[in-house]
Amino acid sequence: MTVDDDEVRHVAQLARIDLDEEEVDRFTEQFGDILGYFQALDDVPAVEPDPDLANVMRADEVDEGLTQREALRNAPETEDGYFKGPTVS
Amino acid sequence: MSHNAFITEERIEGDADGALAGRTVAVKDNISTAGLRTTCGSTTLEEYVPPYDATVVERLKAAGATIVGKTNMDEFGMGTTTETSAFGPVENPAAEGRVPGGSSGGSAAAVAAGEADLALGSDTGGSVRCPAAFCGVVGIKPTYGLVSRYGLVAYANSLEQIGPLAPTVEEAAELLEVLAGSDPNDATTREPPADAETDYAAAADGDVSGLTIGVPTELLEGADDGVRAIFEDALAELEMKGATTTAVSLPSVEAAVQAYYVIAMSEASSNLARFDGVRYGRSGEGEDDGNWNESFAAARDVGFGEEVKRRVLLGTYALSAGYHDKYYKKAQDARAWVKQDFDSAFESVDVLASPTMPVPPFERGESLDDPLQMYLADANTVPINLANLPAISVPAGETDEGPVGLQLVGPAFGEATIIRAGSALS
Numbered sequence A: 001m002t003v004d005d006d007e008v009r010h011v012a013q014l015a016r017i018d019l020d021e022e023e024v025d026r027f028t029e030q031f032g033d034i035l036g037y038f039q040a041l042d043d044v045p046a047v048e049p050d051p052d053l054a055n056v057m058r059a060d061e062v063d064e065g066l067t068q069r070e071a072l073r074n075a076p077e078t079e080d081g082y083f084k085g086p087t088v089s
Numbered sequence B: 001m002s003h004n005a006f007i008t009e010e011r012i013e014g015d016a017d018g019a020l021a022g023r024t025v026a027v028k029d030n031i032s033t034a035g036l037r038t039t040c041g042s043t044t045l046e047e048y049v050p051p052y053d054a055t056v057v058e059r060l061k062a063a064g065a066t067i068v069g070k071t072n073m074d075e076f077g078m079g080t081t082t083e084t085s086a087f088g089p090v091e092n093p094a095a096e097g098r099v100p101g102g103s104s105g106g107s108a109a110a111v112a113a114g115e116a117d118l119a120l121g122s123d124t125g126g127s128v129r130c131p132a133a134f135c136g137v138v139g140i141k142p143t144y145g146l147v148s149r150y151g152l153v154a155y156a157n158s159l160e161q162i163g164p165l166a167p168t169v170e171e172a173a174e175l176l177e178v179l180a181g182s183d184p185n186d187a188t189t190r191e192p193p194a195d196a197e198t199d200y201a202a203a204a205d206g207d208v209s210g211l212t213i214g215v216p217t218e219l220l221e222g223a224d225d226g227v228r229a230i231f232e233d234a235l236a237e238l239e240m241k242g243a244t245t246t247a248v249s250l251p252s253v254e255a256a257v258q259a260y261y262v263i264a265m266s267e268a269s270s271n272l273a274r275f276d277g278v279r280y281g282r283s284g285e286g287e288d289d290g291n292w293n294e295s296f297a298a299a300r301d302v303g304f305g306e307e308v309k310r311r312v313l314l315g316t317y318a319l320s321a322g323y324h325d326k327y328y329k330k331a332q333d334a335r336a337w338v339k340q341d342f343d344s345a346f347e348s349v350d351v352l353a354s355p356t357m358p359v360p361p362f363e364r365g366e367s368l369d370d371p372l373q374m375y376l377a378d379a380n381t382v383p384i385n386l387a388n389l390p391a392i393s394v395p396a397g398e399t400d401e402g403p404v405g406l407q408l409v410g411p412a413f414g415e416a417t418i419i420r421a422g423s424a425l426s
Helices: A005-014 A021-043 A068-072 B055-062 B105-112 B129-135 B169-179 B225-240 B251-274 B292-303 B306-319 B325-345 B371-376 B382-386 B415-423
Strands: B006-008 B024-028 B066-071 B118-123 B138-141 B161-166 B212-216 B244-248 B351-355 B391-399 B402-409
Touching (some): A021 B306, B024 B105, B105 B118, B118 B138, B129 B138, B129 B391, B129 B402, B138 B169, B138 B415, B161 B169, B225 B244, B225 B402, B251 B306, B251 B325, B251 B371, B306 B325, B325 B382, B402 B415
Parallel strands (some): B024 B066
Antiparallel strands (some): B391 B402
């Protein structure tokens, strides 16, 4: 299985993670090995799954939540009680 | 305190009395503690302070335990050696120069070194059992749904459970009793069936007479010779105490590592999308030119280490257009196959046994350049997460290269059975 560097750059862009050129080179090589290893999944037989599922319901009652102050506490930047993101041009 | 087992050392006193009064507990740093930073071993959460306690932390406090700190771990739980932490690697107190296993390496090291009486880890594909085995302590991965995941920072939700680590089987069982129970804040928790034995500490009575132990041949094939010899000795000891052993076959486990990594990486790529540097997490350092995507990508470049990037990217790939059916869907088929295989095995045996890890503890740095080799070391632990089953790792002996763990696997909600069997070895 081979993966080229453009595929690695494309998937990094989908995942919103910047990579430097060294990382692109390393991942290109490693992804080929790892995805090659995953090929064994092609031989998995079809199995009739027998899921043991049960609905888990609860009453829809209003409960205490976080305060605005608690919710904003970990944000790198806030303004007037809101999260502050990058500027939209 | 020289093993780098803790990321944050701070005491949180619990209630005055309870089942764990007077005991100290170390908590893995991906389990939320209100007011005490919870980093997941990552730069991106270096300063993150949760506004609430995980359900298991509330339970520890109510049981009278004293929390002594947050333990070091592979970043977001992604590793088998506790070397991918942004806070530096953990040393193995039981095997100098070797890794403590991962990803709950700090929790296992804290218990092995006597820095805490007990510890909490989380196990997505072996992250409690592997470090327990490598550090010579006991670790339990509970049945999926027995313990609440509320407040556990998610890596792969469909696979992971919080579990106890302790010096002995009985102490691990005592801690499990405190942790177990359904939780309205985690809809995947379930009450054990009415006929299940849930008095876990009392089950640590060492009585294995009449117990049938199945040994899956596929989980022995790849084992190192020294590990295998110790495993055979442990089985002989259980036989001497009245258990019988029989070989069983689980053909599906040949696809388990592949299925596990595809599913775990796919879930991780979705779960870790929240770390965008806006609501929490480290923000990007690039120019703010009005492009949100570029700003997020910069934040995630500085916030995530290499193993996390690798898994998020591979998970994104496995879920992307054109590849979903080839990887993710086939991995789900394999998961159903593994589950079916275990179900059939438990029709004729009470527990299954294997070495927890096929190899002794790695030397430090040994596996970092070859991620695939590191993934393959999880061959004996990941099938259990795919099948949602409980398993325990108990110390079985030592080679020149360090401790070896014996893994015992039970049917769903069969914790008492594996605790009883494991306690026969100690």
